[in-house]
Amino acid sequence: MRTKWFAAVAACLGLLTSCIKEEALNAECDITGVDSAWIARHRSILIGRPIVTNDHVAFNIQKGTDRTQLDPLFTLTPGARLTMRADGGEVTANGVMRDFSSPQVYTAHSEDGLWAKDYTVAFNYPQPISRCSFEHYELDPTGRYHVWYETDTADTDNPRRDYWASGNPGFALTGMGRTAADYPTTSYALGVKGNCVKLTTRDTGFFGQGVGMPIAAGNLFIGEFRTQYAMQFPRQATHFGMQLVGGRPLRLEGYYKYTAGPVFTDKDQNVRPELHDTCDIYAVLYEVDPSNFMSLNGDDVLTSDRIVSMARIDEPGEPADWTFFSEPFRPMNGKTFDEERLRADGYAIAVVMTSSRQGAYFEGAVGSTLYVDEIRIVWEGEE
Amino acid sequence: MKKILTLTAAACLALAAAADNGTQPRDRDDNLLRAALKGWHVRLSAGFNVGGTTPLPLPREIRKIDKYSPTFNLAIEGNAHKRIDDSRWGIMVGIRLESKGMSTDATVKNYHMEAVNADGSGRIMGAWTGHVKTKVNNSYLTFPLLATYAINDRWSVAAGPYFSYMYNGSFTGEAYDGYIRDQNPTGEKAEVSRATYDFSSSLRHFHWGLQAGGEFKAYKHLCVFANLQWGLNGIFPSDFESVTFALYPVYGTLGFAYLF
Numbered sequence: 001m002r003t004k005w006f007a008a009v010a011a012c013l014g015l016l017t018s019c020i021k022e023e024a025l026n027a028e029c030d031i032t033g034v035d036s037a038w039i040a041r042h043r044s045i046l047i048g049r050p051i052v053t054n055d056h057v058a059f060n061i062q063k064g065t066d067r068t069q070l071d072p073l074f075t076l077t078p079g080a081r082l083t084m085r086a087d088g089g090e091v092t093a094n095g096v097m098r099d100f101s102s103p104q105v106y107t108a109h110s111e112d113g114l115w116a117k118d119y120t121v122a123f124n125y126p127q128p129i130s131r132c133s134f135e136h137y138e139l140d141p142t143g144r145y146h147v148w149y150e151t152d153t154a155d156t157d158n159p160r161r162d163y164w165a166s167g168n169p170g171f172a173l174t175g176m177g178r179t180a181a182d183y184p185t186t187s188y189a190l191g192v193k194g195n196c197v198k199l200t201t202r203d204t205g206f207f208g209q210g211v212g213m214p215i216a217a218g219n220l221f222i223g224e225f226r227t228q229y230a231m232q233f234p235r236q237a238t239h240f241g242m243q244l245v246g247g248r249p250l251r252l253e254g255y256y257k258y259t260a261g262p263v264f265t266d267k268d269q270n271v272r273p274e275l276h277d278t279c280d281i282y283a284v285l286y287e288v289d290p291s292n293f294m295s296l297n298g299d300d301v302l303t304s305d306r307i308v309s310m311a312r313i314d315e316p317g318e319p320a321d322w323t324f325f326s327e328p329f330r331p332m333n334g335k336t337f338d339e340e341r342l343r344a345d346g347y348a349i350a351v352v353m354t355s356s357r358q359g360a361y362f363e364g365a366v367g368s369t370l371y372v373d374e375i376r377i378v379w380e381g382e383e
Numbered sequence: 384m385k386k387i388l389t390l391t392a393a394a395c396l397a398l399a400a401a402a403d404n405g406t407q408p409r410d411r412d413d414n415l416l417r418a419a420l421k422g423w424h425v426r427l428s429a430g431f432n433v434g435g436t437t438p439l440p441l442p443r444e445i446r447k448i449d450k451y452s453p454t455f456n457l458a459i460e461g462n463a464h465k466r467i468d469d470s471r472w473g474i475m476v477g478i479r480l481e482s483k484g485m486s487t488d489a490t491v492k493n494y495h496m497e498a499v500n501a502d503g504s505g506r507i508m509g510a511w512t513g514h515v516k517t518k519v520n521n522s523y524l525t526f527p528l529l530a531t532y533a534i535n536d537r538w539s540v541a542a543g544p545y546f547s548y549m550y551n552g553s554f555t556g557e558a559y560d561g562y563i564r565d566q567n568p569t570g571e572k573a574e575v576s577r578a579t580y581d582f583s584s585s586l587r588h589f590h591w592g593l594q595a596g597g598e599f600k601a602y603k604h605l606c607v608f609a610n611l612q613w614g615l616n617g618i619f620p621s622d623f624e625s626v627t628f629a630l631y632p633v634y635g636t637l638g639f640a641y642l643f
Contacts, residue, residue, distance in 0.1 A: 020441055020445065020446065020447065020448075021440075021441065021442075021443040022443070023443075023446060023492065024443050024444075024492070024493065027493045027510070027568035028493075028564065028568045028569070028572075029568070029569060030572070054569075054570070054571045054572070110568065110569075115567070115568050115569050116569070117569040142565070142566060142570065169565070169571045170573065172565055172571065173507065173509065173563065173565050173571070173573055174507065175498070175506040175507035175508065206498075207498065207507045207578070210578045210579045210580060211575060211577070211578045227565075227571040227572065227573050228562070228572050228573060228574055229573075229574060230573050231573050231574065231575050231576075231578075232574045232575065232576050
């Protein structure tokens, strides 16, 4: 009886395990990064780290650098390959010399040959952040949510600058957004001038709850959103700031209006009637090592000892109509602005806005809505 | 579960008591009973279900079953059996209270998953690479309809369809230590340490399948049996999008029966 029982269990286990099929070839086709030896060879022309997203790669290079003959070498998903269109066909592209006067398209193909995606690769001369009107936006490549970019009109063949990032790609995973307007960060037609951005704290549904992130605050910031870490280390997914400093910053200016959502909840979705939601708009100037750019993130963007100065609306309140603000950069950590450091690309600036001040800790009120438009950093000598 | 345990305990006690009382006057009562049942023989049985709720065949995305636990699944059953015209053939009908469950821990690669939000507002879709823990525990009221064939006095076999009503079910688990690619393998990649799921409310209530097995009559009133129940419809409705392949309950039962 006993042996029979064991035999039956063994048979069932056998049934389950014996039919494991041969492993499929990789279906992924990512540019995972830029070859470190290539970066080392081009250290003198590069500013900061290349930004690699799921569909584009942006290199910031010193103004005036010749970009007509560059041969970037990328690291790829194992088994994947890169091609480009040339002479009416697809030819191998990784490490091949190309003219980056305008952005170039690379196509990544998966090992199993079933998947492919395009990357736009650009070599940009950085343009200090100045006036941001949020008129330049488009749908992401999957057509679900808005992304914003700035333009450098002086760079006619390559004007696009992907400086803005939001948590929208993370929210996309929850499946809660049916249209772009359902996302936490979205374009809105009725701005102070033209379009503005609308930031809304959203419910993330059962998927968000399943990973302990019940809400998503609308956010938009200068920097990079690393979706890869969004669910494991959400505050490290928001890389705040880029080396886009035009001088000593004096003020952060712009227009906003805000309404807090009715019910404030914490990370565990407990209602906290004693708390009321607040928005946040601030800019941070901080020091960076030009040869090893490390951005601030959600954990230290307000507290790092690298911060030189910060401009922030301390008490934004809930203005129902467009309200102008002009906040001075206040020094921090006893630091002063150093022109020498600026010339060596030793500063970065972040502009951050969010519909829930504690959104990074998943505390806030669903429905809190912040509208922002005509953001400006006033640099010394610009007044 | 508690209810089933109590019922089974009661059944076992009844069987034990009945087995002790195999005396002469009781046999006469049995004869009277048999006459009243017009050739139908009644039996009560108890056993364990061991098996899996599994896609068949295993899809290529499942790379490894790291852990499998059959869990504790009881089946108690009452049957009526009748031989056809004193031939070796017969028919058996029954009613069975049983649970079918298991827990597994599997490594998957590029496993397509979809889920619709409870309020219908959106849909999660992606390709998951990492680990998946699954825990199934479904309770059924099952009606087997079997043809029997007696090989000799001691051995007989039975086969036929069964129809089940799931009155209580749970299908839960978690995806952990891996990453999801939004929409498909080219989408945004997000690492996940742990995400839980619960598809219990989407489970299908009606199941059917085929059952086949054999039994050995060890004593006049007691036989041991083994059978295999092969589910022929998936545990989720075919339009259920979260698990893209059908999961079939395939379970073996081992037990003993008291023949009245």
